[in-house]
Amino acid sequence: MPDTLAFNQFVDQPFQTTVRGQVTFDGIGLHSGRFVELSICPAPANTGIKFRRVDIDAKLQTVEAHAKYAEQARLCTRIVNGDGIGLETIEHMMAAFAGVGLDNSVVEINAPEAPILDGSSQPVLDAINAVGLELLPARRKHIIVTKPVMVSLDDGAWARLDPCEHLEINIEIAFDDAAIGNQTLTYRHSDGSFAAELASARTFCQLRDVERMKNAGLALGGSLDNAVVVNDGKILNDGGLRMEREFVRHKALDCLGDLLLLGMPVKAKMTAHRPGHALSTKLVQTLLNDPSAFKVVEAGTTQSRSDSFVLPELAAAATA
Numbered sequence: 001m002p003d004t005l006a007f008n009q010f011v012d013q014p015f016q017t018t019v020r021g022q023v024t025f026d027g028i029g030l031h032s033g034r035f036v037e038l039s040i041c042p043a044p045a046n047t048g049i050k051f052r053r054v055d056i057d058a059k060l061q062t063v064e065a066h067a068k069y070a071e072q073a074r075l076c077t078r079i080v081n082g083d084g085i086g087l088e089t090i091e092h093m094m095a096a097f098a099g100v101g102l103d104n105s106v107v108e109i110n111a112p113e114a115p116i117l118d119g120s121s122q123p124v125l126d127a128i129n130a131v132g133l134e135l136l137p138a139r140r141k142h143i144i145v146t147k148p149v150m151v152s153l154d155d156g157a158w159a160r161l162d163p164c165e166h167l168e169i170n171i172e173i174a175f176d177d178a179a180i181g182n183q184t185l186t187y188r189h190s191d192g193s194f195a196a197e198l199a200s201a202r203t204f205c206q207l208r209d210v211e212r213m214k215n216a217g218l219a220l221g222g223s224l225d226n227a228v229v230v231n232d233g234k235i236l237n238d239g240g241l242r243m244e245r246e247f248v249r250h251k252a253l254d255c256l257g258d259l260l261l262l263g264m265p266v267k268a269k270m271t272a273h274r275p276g277h278a279l280s281t282k283l284v285q286t287l288l289n290d291p292s293a294f295k296v297v298e299a300g301t302t303q304s305r306s307d308s309f310v311l312p313e314l315a316a317a318a319t320a
């Protein structure tokens with residue numbers, strides 16, 4: 001196992017990772033508009049990503065970032081544990097975790113909503129980068145999609161997963177506002193690709209949606225500081241876009257984050273037409289509900305595994 005790796009070398013590693021130390025930041029929640037503090041803490045192999053709501057009773061506070069606890073919410077990704085304790089707007093943080101190759105962490109948060117920050121994954125990526133990742137003595141497991149899975153929603157949006165030896169995301173969006181219009185993107189996930197192609201792409205909305213959401217008591221923390229806002233073919237933010245096709249890049253970022261709800265990295269080709277969180281949550285849940293459509297394989301082996309634990313002797317071999 002290599003001793004030290006550069007920040008952008010953890011996605012393609014065969015070993016699991018965690019953060020080298022606690023990563024702490026704060027910001028406001030998009031929907032609540034309230035101030036939120038958050039710490040991304042180290043965790044042992046096979047923990048996965050778990051959130052701890054430190055603002056409530058210790059017995060109830062853990063919410064696992066897994067598809068079985070995800071709701072098919074339209075505006076954000078929301079997870080709820082068996083006691084009804086939930087956490088929402090986790091998608092940009094999850095995208096940063098997938099993007100950098102972080103497998104295991106307990107994320108402590110003092111509110112029911114993650115901070116929106118600048119509307120992208122860049123601040124989380126930078127904060128993790130400042131502390132760094134380390135390899136753990138356990139092999140990474142991947143979900144390998146073995147046959148096509150397809151889902152759709154009533155509004156015509158659809159998504160599918162097809163077998164592929166690496167993770168690839170193909171996105172198509174279509175908006176009536178000419179500032180967004182129709183955009184497509186093919187993203188291939190590998191070391192460094194997330195930082196270079198997706199991480200800084202911001203969430204976006206149309207001005208009329210902002211007004212509608214605020215009237216409904218939503219997006220109270222939303223502003224031009226944390227979203228690209230378009231109206232009648234114009235981008236209202238000073239400075240315009242950060243990169244070409246920022247809109248479809250953000251949608252790919254959202255999909256990457258939602259795919260991590262599978263509980264481990266996935267190897268598949270995802271194709272999505274007009275994706276959103278309800279669609280991608282439905283896609284990962286549909287996959288997990290069909291055991292004939294995937295297998296779990298440890299990196300560096302060809303054998304498939306049905307349990308979720310690394311055998312002690314394998315862990316010992318991994319450290320040798």
Ligand SMILES: [Zn+2]
Pocket residue numbers: 091092203250254
């Ligand atoms: Zn988003």
